[in-house]
Amino acid sequence: xxxxGACHCGDLTYEAELNLEQVLVCHCTDCQAMSATAFRxxxxxxxxxxxxxxGNPSTYSKIGTSGAERVLSFCPRCGTNVFSTxxxxxxxxxxxxxxxxxQRAELVPVAQMWTRSGQPWVDSLSSIPKLExxxxxxxxxxxxxx
Amino acid sequence: xxxxxGCHCGHLTYEAEIDESIVTVCHCTDCQNLAGTPxxxxxxxFEGSFTLLTGKPKEYVKTGGSGNPRIQAFCAECGSQIYxxxxxxxPKVYNLRVGTIRQRDSLVPTRQIWARSAHHWIDNxxxxxxxxxxxxxxx
Numbered sequence: 001x002x003x004x005g006a007c008h009c010g011d012l013t014y015e016a017e018l019n020l021e022q023v024l025v026c027h028c029t030d031c032q033a034m035s036a037t038a039f040r041x042x043x044x045x046x047x048x049x050x051x052x053x054x055g056n057p058s059t060y061s062k063i064g065t066s067g068a069e070r071v072l073s074f075c076p077r078c079g080t081n082v083f084s085t086x087x088x089x090x091x092x093x094x095x096x097x098x099x100x101x102x103q104r105a106e107l108v109p110v111a112q113m114w115t116r117s118g119q120p121w122v123d124s125l126s127s128i129p130k131l132e133x134x135x136x137x138x139x140x141x142x143x144x145x146x
Numbered sequence: 147x148x149x150x151x152g153c154h155c156g157h158l159t160y161e162a163e164i165d166e167s168i169v170t171v172c173h174c175t176d177c178q179n180l181a182g183t184p185x186x187x188x189x190x191x192f193e194g195s196f197t198l199l200t201g202k203p204k205e206y207v208k209t210g211g212s213g214n215p216r217i218q219a220f221c222a223e224c225g226s227q228i229y230x231x232x233x234x235x236x237p238k239v240y241n242l243r244v245g246t247i248r249q250r251d252s253l254v255p256t257r258q259i260w261a262r263s264a265h266h267w268i269d270n271x272x273x274x275x276x277x278x279x280x281x282x283x284x285x
Contacts, residue, residue, distance in 0.1 A: 008179045008208065025274065032250070034154045036227045036243025037186045060155065060224040066280060074225030078206040079218060081182040081225055097182025104178070108267050115276040121254050126269040128171065130258035134212070 003043070004053075005101040007080035012055035014082065016045040016096060018107075023098070025109045027118035030062060034072070035081060038119045041098045042084075043107055047091035050083065057082060149189070150199075151247040153226035158201035160228070162191040162242060169244065169253050173268075174260035176208060180218060181227060184265045187244040188230075189253055194237035196229070203228055 004015040022044035031040040057073035064070050069087040074080060083094040098104045112118070121128075147166040152159035170188045177186040203219035210216045220227045229240045244250050258264075267274075 008176065009206065025271070030154065032245040034224065034226045034245070035181050035183045036245035037181055037183050038245070040183050058222070058225065062154065062224075072225060074220075076204070076222065078180065078208075079204065079220030079225060079227055080180050081227075099178040099180070099182035099184070105265070109271075109274050112271070112274050112276045113280055114278070116278045119251070123272040125171070125255075125258070125271075128255050128258050130261040130264075132260075132262040134172075134174075134259040 001103070001106075003096075003101050003103045005082070005096065007055070007075035007078055007082060007100060009075060009078035009080075011077050012057055012075045012080070012082055013053040014096075015051050015053060016094060017049035018043045018096075019046050020107075021110060023107050023109050024095075025112040026114055027112065027116075027122075028065070028114035029117050030064070031114075032117070032119075035097070038122050039112075041107075041109055042095040043098050043101065045094040045096060047093050050092070050094040050096070061087060147249070149242070149247050149249050151228075151242070151250075153201075153221035153224055153228060153246060155221065155224035155226070157223045158203055158221050158226070158228055159199040160242075161197050161199060162240060163195035164189045164191055164242065166253060167256060169255045169257075170241075171255045171258040172260055173258065173262075173264035175263050176210070177260075178263070180208075181243075184268055185258075187253075187255060188241045189244050189247060191240040191242060193239050196231075196238070196240040196242075207233060 001018045006013045027039045058076040060072045072084045083096040085094045150161040173185045204222040206218045215233045
């Protein structure tokens with residue numbers, strides 16, 4: 001599937017071909033810490049199909065539990081996390097963070113990984129009170145939504 | 147509840163007092179885009195209780211659905227997103243990104259907002275095959 005995406009401020013734009021069998025939820029502690037939420041969802045590109053159309057991302061290298069180095073790219077202006085890939089040479093598969101993909105509503109995860117460190121409440125979201133938008137009860141918490 | 151936390155590379159560290167009975171899942175499209183994830187999880191500091199201990203975050207200002215400008219702070223070294231807060235002076239409430247909080251395993255969301263833009267599969271995660279560790283290999 002051909003997709004395109006962008007960071008929030010628009011500096012970084014890209015396109016890629018996805019492997020739809022590789023839309024994955026990751027519950028690892030690095031994903032929780034760096035995305036600052038409960039888990040990440042990534043869509044893996046087919047090898048060497050990601051093209052950066054505009055912008056110059058910042059990169060950060062970390063070592064995964066496997067011992068392999070991962071290079072993580074994000075926008076230096078707005079901080080949007082866009083994708084990660086392997087270090088060094090060779091064909092590149094990019095793990096694209098689905099939040100920046102324009103067609104993300106069509107992408108459904110097919111597997112979850114690192115569930116051993118997953119937050120236990122992620123399977124029970126339907127039981128948590130929800131608002132269609134943001135303002136008003138429950139709990140009289142509008143002061144937090146200035 | 148007193149909490150502390152920081153970014154992945156260790157450049158930014160902070161502490162704050164939060165009300166652990168209000169932890170928010172936000173499904174808005176800005177959260178999805180900025181974090182690259184289906185939603186963000188946020189804890190809210192009591193006004194004036196947030197202290198940045200080390201580092202200086204990069205700040206990006208966006209306009210929220212309310213029309214108010216919001217500062218989005220992140221680490222310029224590793225890209226970890228830390229908090230959002232209001233623009234301007236005076237004591238502030240900081241919306242802390244729960245993934246960066248060291249005590250995050252004891253924080254459970256109590257409300258969800260902007261559910262109108264939530265992903266349609268988000269309530270059915272338990273039906274998605276699970277692997278305790280690393281990814282299934284591509285075929």
